[in-house]
Amino acid sequence: MTTDFTLTDLTPFMGAEVHGVDLGAAMPDATFGAIKRALAERSVLLFRNQDMTPESQIAFSARFGELEKHVLQNFCLDGHPEIFVVSNIIEDGKHIGAFGGSKEFHSDLAYIPDPSKGSVFRCLECPEGEGETEFVSMFAALDALPEEKRDWLSQQSAVFDYVWDYSRRQTQRPPLSEEQIRNTPPVTHPCVRSHPETGRKTLFVSPIWIRNFVGMSEEDSQPILKELTDFATGPDFAYRHSWRAGDVLVWDNRSTLHKACPFDEENSRRLMHRTTITGEQTIR
Ligand SMILES: [Fe+2]
Structure with missing residues (x-):
């Protein structure tokens, strides 16, 4: 099929820059x-x-699936509960967005039964040379594991x-309420899952949230998990994105981990708008 855009790889194993698409404009289904x-x-x-508005970001994101309305409604954009504001900026003595995003690698909402499919992250302001987002490819990490480890996992x-x-x-942070504890019971996911759209196998582990492998104690699981996640989050599988205003990044949460990189939160301004696509069951 012919399409009206071209792709340039960001690394040999993950990521592509898309040229020739205006996300703020109407887009044919084939594109x-x-x-x-x-x-x-x-x-x-x-x-x-990209020159986008909250409305066009929501419209584009919603084509991937239903959107999350974040639990922290105080950090959503006024009138647009689908847009979660990530920012260190303080206006009238109040944070305008969620600040201090996770500095540890994770896959968003992996601790719920149907983890998020992915996110659309739009940069409105970012200090140069800091505040990057780093991704690792869990396809590439799984492929690089020794066969016996891959088979075991x-x-x-x-x-x-x-x-x-x-x-x-x-x-x-304050302790979780009884209700929050009730609403987030432990969940189980396969350590290797199939991508629902391509069938390709991908590693699905996270340095945070995993307590143990099923049928194994926490004490026995943690060292194995640490060795595995240290390997999977290594530089061989990573892409670090340096943000410019106007960048829109879409990531697939099923085959990547990501983390926020530090920046001078006292003196710099960073403002991002995120939409999050709701999830689906993990399949082996
Ligand atoms: Fe995240």
Whole structure:
């Protein structure tokens, strides 16, 4: 099929920059279908110099699936509960967005039964040379594992336990309420999952939230998990994105982990708009 855009790889194993698409304009179904396929294959898509509004970001994102309305409604854009504001900016003495995004690699909402499919992240302001987002390809990490480890992992499932992880952290955040604890029971996912659109196998583990492998104690699981995640989050599988205003990045949460890189939160301004696509069941 011919499409009206071209792709340039960001790394040999993950990511592509998409040229010739205006995300703020109407898009034919065939173009969107080709973008969706490119995302399933490359895991991260970059669109530069995009002139979007909250409405056009929501409209584009919603073509991938239903959108999350974030629990932290105070950080959503006024009148647009689908847009989660990520920012360190303070206006009238109040944070305008969620600040201090996770500095540890993770796959968004992996601790719920149907983890998020992916996100659309749009940069409105970012200090130069800091505040990057780093991704690792879990396709590439799985492919690079020794065969016997890959075979072993293909048989395993892991218990993701948000409440346990929250309680083990030295955090200044208040303790979880009874209701939050009730709403986030431990869940189980296969350690190797099939991408629902391509069938390609991908590693599905996370340095945070996993308490143990099913049928194995926490004490026995943690060293194996640490060795595995240290390997998977290494530089061989990574792409670090340096943001410019007007960048839109779409990532596939099923085949990547990501983390926020630090920046001078006291003196710099960073403002991002995120839409999050709701999830689906993990399949082995
Ligand atoms: Fe995240």
